[in-house]
Each structure stands twice: as C-alpha cells, then as structure tokens.
Amino acid sequence: MALTSTMYSLRIELAHVDRGVYESLDFRMAMHPSESPEYFVARLLAYCLEYAEGIGFSRGVSDPDDPTISVRDLTGTITTWIEIGLPDAARLHKASKAAPRVAVYTHRDPTVWLRQIAGERIHKVDQIAGHVFDRELIDELVARLDRRMTLDVSVTDGTLFINHNGTTITGQVTPMSLVPA
Structure with a gap:
C-alpha cells in the first residue's frame, strides 16, 4: 500500500520588513512521504520569504518538471521559479x-554542491538568487512541527524571527552566490 501525504494546516502572520510585505496567511501544505521534515520546513520558510500575489506550490512528485514553488502572473506565466535544497545544474x-527570476533556498551545506555545479552550463547563473538557512533554525522548527500550526514570521535585515506558542526562534537566511569565486 502506498503512503499518503501528511497535510498541515498553517496560519502565519507574515511581516517581511525587508520587502514591505505584511500578510495574514491561512493555507494547507502537504508533506510527501519521501520529503524530509527539514526540506518541508525549508519549503515553508521559502514560501514566506518569497510571498507575493500568485505564489503557489507545485503539485509535488506527480509533476517533477514544475518548480517547487512558483509565482505566476495573471496569465499563468511563471515570473519567479523557486527551488529548495540543492537542485542539479x-x-x-x-x-x-x-x-525571469530564479531563487534557490537550501537547508544543507552547499559547499560541495557549489563545486559540482561550478563547471556546468547554467543560463544566467549570475542572476540566480541563492539563500542558505541557519541549520539551527531549521532543526528548531522541525522539533516544533505540528499538523496545525500558528506562526508569527518576521524578517528584518535577513534575520528571521519566528514566534510559535510564545517562544521566539531566531535565525539567518544568508545570501549565497552560485558564481564561482
């Protein structure tokens, strides 16, 4: 028998000061059986950091050619392609x-991956926005993962402040260049 996805109900008060985005989000998010909790949390945080009108998750493993998260305009055209983890070149x-815009968010050490993709052909690699989450932030949120969660997420100067049940978790999202030094 095939395993099914686990559904999470999320309520998020988002205050992304760096981008001037202030939203109350209420949505459901599926964790596929093959997805690690760390990847799931990184995907959730990337969604918050990139939040814009037209944002959405892919249909998952059933549609591997789609971006993990995308922002689409009113015509359905992808304006932002967002990947999680360490995607191949x-x-x-x-x-x-x-x-026109591509972003990568990772919760893992990108050192070896960056060396692997350095010699590969990647269109406009210098324009891809790379970001690395603090591992402690990811681990702390994984430890608190619950099927129904309410979070206050604030972002200021690249620092995330996440309040969950009266406890504030703080961590960085550090920019990363995909262009070899």
Whole structure:
C-alpha cells in the first residue's frame, strides 16, 4: 500500500520588513512521504520569504518538471521559479530559461554542491538568487512541527524571527552566490 501525504494546516502572520510585505496567511501544505521534515520546513520558510500575489506550490512528485514553488502572473506565466535544497545544474539551467527570476533556498551545506555545479552550463547563473538557512533554525522548527500550526514570521535585515506558542526562534537566511569565486 502506498503512503499518503501528511497535510498541515498553517496560519502565519507574515511581516517581511525587508520587502514591505505584511500578510495574514491561512493555507494547507502537504508533506510527501519521501520529503524530509527539514526540506518541508525549508519549503515553508521559502514560501514566506518569497510571498507575493500568485505564489503557489507545485503539485509535488506527480509533476517533477514544475518548480517547487512558483509565482505566476495573471496569465499563468511563471515570473519567479523557486527551488529548495540543492537542485542539479540542468534544473537550474531550465529554470533560468523559463522564468525571469530564479531563487534557490537550501537547508544543507552547499559547499560541495557549489563545486559540482561550478563547471556546468547554467543560463544566467549570475542572476540566480541563492539563500542558505541557519541549520539551527531549521532543526528548531522541525522539533516544533505540528499538523496545525500558528506562526508569527518576521524578517528584518535577513534575520528571521519566528514566534510559535510564545517562544521566539531566531535565525539567518544568508545570501549565497552560485558564481564561482
């Protein structure tokens, strides 16, 4: 018997001071059985950091050619392609040809991955926005993961302040260049 996704109900008060985005979000998010809790949390945080009108999650493993998260305009055209983790060079190349803006958020150490993709052909690699989450932030949120969660997420100068049940968790999202030094 195949395992099914676990659904999470999330209420988030988002205050992204750096971008001037202030929203009350109420949505459901699925964790696929093959998805790690760390990846799930990174995906959730990337959604918050990139929040804009038209943002949405892919349909998951059933549609592997879609971006993990995308922002689409009113015509359905992808304006922002967002990947989580350490995607391969071919996927980044495809993304940068398909969307005017591409962002990668990772919860893992990107050192080896950056060396691996350094010699690969990636369209407009210098324009891909890379971001690395503090591992402690990810681990702290994974430890608090619950099927129904209410979070206050504030972002100021690249620092995330996440309030969950009266406890504030703080961590950085550090910019990362995909261009070899």
